[in-house]
Amino acid sequence: MNPIVKQLIVIVAVFGGAMSASAGLIWLERRMLSLWQDRYGPNRVGPFGLLQVVADMIKIFFKEDWIPPFADRVVFVVAPALLTASVLMSFAVLPVAPGIAVSDLNVGLLFFLGMSSLGVYGIALGGWASNNKYALLGAIRATAQMLSYEVFMGLALMGVVMLSGSFNLGEIVAAQEKMWFCVTQFPAMVVFIIAGFAETHRMPFDLPEAESELIAGFHTEYSGIKFGLFFVGEYLGVALISAMIATLFFGGWQGPWLPPIVWFLGKTFVFICGFILIRASLPRPRYDQLMAFGWKVLLPVALLNLLATGAIMLAKG
């Protein structure tokens, strides 16, 4: 097959997969949350409530597109798009099957970290453009939380990079042939998972956006399709972090007798369910508890993991 056509198919498939994962998460999250809360989620609209996604989309599209008169118009409109765009870009470096990725970047991991840093802009600008004290406070908290947890995220991943010798995500997956990194880099995995929760500001780190905190945090003034885009961006982030965990620590597409893409999707799905499970079970810590936990516990753990990995690698020669 013409390599350009093949690449186009891969691009469309990854993009379509990401967007349908994000839309399907609307349904999946409500069903899984209700499964763990002893109730049914949406089960009236369509079989098993699957058409709830369509109903939600139609509702959000038909809402009035209102921009507050006191808000900064251009930035207000652009902010949710920034968040979604940066998360979508990170999907480009994921290796979904041996040799198949939208872009086989040599610095794939750095690209992913860079894009999540850019995602902070979307939130900060959203809160700032709302011209609303409480939205701004929520945005500031969100920015501080995301920036600090990005530090540990990057540091935790350095162990993985050291063991596999490259930033290329395809090579990181290949380096896990003998032993998945969840075993050898267990503390780094724990730090990365917790930092991943904070990056996508999901429970239990969803102080910036929780409904009872500061009205609604940075998306107080958002309604309709812009709000929908923020949430699509958040669900895309969940899917992305799940896929990253699967890729970096659980062998990506590796697995016996099933095709690799099935393994990749299966692992991502398990971690997405893990995200929802954590949302269903854990309470929300206070903001200072959150920051203290990050800087006082996770940073030393990440650094110690780096130290230990380096020492063992040196000792092994």
Add this chain to the structure above:
Amino acid sequence: MLSILRTVREVLRHTFARRETIQYPEEKPYLAPRFRGRIILSRDPDGQERCVACYLCSAACPVDCIALQAAQTEDGRRYPAFFRINFSRCILCGFCEEACPTLAIQLTPDYEMCEYDRSKLVYEKEDLLISGPGKYPDYNFYKVAGLAVGGKDKGQAENEAPPVDVRTLLP
């Protein structure tokens, strides 16, 4: 950290728990007979209507949704000429059921009375009157009251002695 893991394990155990939701309208919840639902007017065990049009329910109603007019048969039995309950006003509080001396007006465990047109929510006596005794199958007001109506003289009720003729007490 351990408490967090325990919490997650507890939540995971709920995966296999039965769900508490009652899937209305395919399943209906069980309602006790004392549930305050739709109002009815009941009849005696003998088949005559219990309501004596005493206006006590209308007076007790906190939102004034009951309207009635008393009338009397030749027997001396009172009955309501019309009895109207405006269910768009009724708050289903049950004060009328508590006030009724003859246990005529009762609240039943039925709540499915939605209408699109508000005028259809005003129930007349023929909508309210049922053919049975409702929740109290043995009570007959006129059998325990001292009033003389057709077919029952003074002194012929249950637990009642016949009235004493005072002229027989004279010395």
